[in-house]
Amino acid sequence: xxxxxxxxxxxxxxxxxxxxxxxxxxxxxxxxxxxxxxxxxxxxxxxxxxxxxxxxxxxxxxxxxxxxxxxxxxxxxxxxxxxxxxxxxxxxxxxxxxxxxxxxxxxxxxxxxxxxxxxxxxxxxxxxxxxxxxxxxxxxxxxxxxxxxxxxxx
Amino acid sequence: xxxxxxxxxxxxxxxxxxxxxxxxxxxxxxxxxxxxxxxxxxxxxxxxxxxxxxxxxxxxxxxxxxxxxxxxxxxxxxxxxxxxxxxxxxxxxxxxxxxxxxxxxxxxxxxxxxxxxxxxxxxxxxxxxxxxxxxxxxxxxxxxxxxxxxxxxxxxxxxxxx
Numbered sequence: 001x002x003x004x005x006x007x008x009x010x011x012x013x014x015x016x017x018x019x020x021x022x023x024x025x026x027x028x029x030x031x032x033x034x035x036x037x038x039x040x041x042x043x044x045x046x047x048x049x050x051x052x053x054x055x056x057x058x059x060x061x062x063x064x065x066x067x068x069x070x071x072x073x074x075x076x077x078x079x080x081x082x083x084x085x086x087x088x089x090x091x092x093x094x095x096x097x098x099x100x101x102x103x104x105x106x107x108x109x110x111x112x113x114x115x116x117x118x119x120x121x122x123x124x125x126x127x128x129x130x131x132x133x134x135x136x137x138x139x140x141x142x143x144x145x146x147x148x149x150x151x152x153x154x
Numbered sequence: 155x156x157x158x159x160x161x162x163x164x165x166x167x168x169x170x171x172x173x174x175x176x177x178x179x180x181x182x183x184x185x186x187x188x189x190x191x192x193x194x195x196x197x198x199x200x201x202x203x204x205x206x207x208x209x210x211x212x213x214x215x216x217x218x219x220x221x222x223x224x225x226x227x228x229x230x231x232x233x234x235x236x237x238x239x240x241x242x243x244x245x246x247x248x249x250x251x252x253x254x255x256x257x258x259x260x261x262x263x264x265x266x267x268x269x270x271x272x273x274x275x276x277x278x279x280x281x282x283x284x285x286x287x288x289x290x291x292x293x294x295x296x297x298x299x300x301x302x303x304x305x306x307x308x309x310x311x312x313x314x315x316x
Contacts (some may be wrong), residue, residue, distance in 0.1 A: 029300050035197050041198060048191055079247070083276050084191045087298040 001042045003145035010101065010152050017133065022126050027089030031149055046130050049088050053123055056081045060116055074112060075104035081119070092122040181240035181312050182206040186216045186256065187274075192297065193228040196243060208239075213251035216244070222263050239269055241312060245297075246275035246282065254286055261290040270311045274299060277278075280292045 001009075017023045034041040056077050063074045082097035100115035137147050183205045185196045193209045200207045217223050220239065223285040237294050242260060244253040253273050260266045270292040275282065283294045295303055 026300075027299050029298075030195075031197075032301065033202065035202075038198065045191060045194055048194060052190055076249070080189060083189045083297070086276060087189070087191045087195055 001139075002124075003140060003143045006136065006140045006143065007145060007148050010133075010140060010147060013133060013136060014152060017129055021091055022129050023025075024089045024091040026087065028152060030088060031152070034149075043134055045088060046134065049084055049090070050127060052084055053081060053127075056084075057116075057120055057123065060119075064113055064116060069107075069109050069112070071104050071107045075101055078104060078119075085123075089121075090126045091118060093126055096122045171272065180204055181237050181308075182208070183241045184208050184210060184216060184219065184239050185244060186210045186213060186242065186244040186248070188212050188245065195291065196299060196304075199299055199301055200243075202301065203308045205241075205303050205308070212242070212248050212275070213253065213256040216242070216256055217251070217259060220260070220263075220266060222259055222266070239266070241307070242269055242271045243307070244271065244273060246273050246286070254282075254289065257286060257289050268314050272307055272311065274305055 018027075030042050030045055044053050060074060060081075061075065063070060078097050078100045082094055082101070085091075085093035085097060096115065096119040100112065100119060103111040103115055140147055183200050185193065185200065185207055187193045187196065187209070188211055190211075193211065195205045197209055207293060208219065210219055240241045242256075244256050246253040253275075257271050257273065260269060260271055267290075271290065272293045273286045274295045274297050276297045278296055286294050293307065295307075
């Protein structure tokens, strides 16, 4: 596949991630921060997000599995995940966390478990999408092209 | 929804000149946040605005770095290094000591009370905002921060240079 084709695929894919609500404007902020002095910035931040989120999801699973649930602890983990997802623009994950926190406040263990499932689902979805996006970018660069960030005006 | 940017009444066009050693074009900022992704983001945003950045993962580390801790032995050396801190940006919600408590400690210290402190938070809670401004925070901003937020801080708090 030639570079122009790959770039067009990247543009369409990126636009779909925004229109389907997986990503919001904060992700664009991250892309704009990437430059020659820091050409892997987005990949670095996204990788940190993956590591951090998976750790938090494990902690949440463990915390909700206790015979007596410590809702303050659960809420603290969700707060962290909400913060991270918000900072990278993972909109659906962030929104799932907002609902989750409400149930923590109500100390509703069953509802929390449902929320955890939902957050996990949204997380794995966006993880998959972001990995695909990064792979596309790496292919473009490997073929000697550049990622057409300037085309993202919508 | 745009980030709510609330400036204290002391922050206006007739700026209170930050009476510190001249930092030239590269102010030194201490950024405090317990969230790894936010630390990385704020560091990049600040570096893009020609700032030198030191990050701390919680308020206690920030206190140690500034030499405000109870361990008086270290306070001179640390204070020397940190006398070049021109701005502190801190998250509000942190385990252990909050950003608000850090703000109070900074404002109580003779070495650092003139250092502007900007509080950031993911939550828009008016009582929280007022509390911080009353305690002497220069500004309160909503996370996640954008480049325009940092540009505003650079201009309003550090007086636009270059």
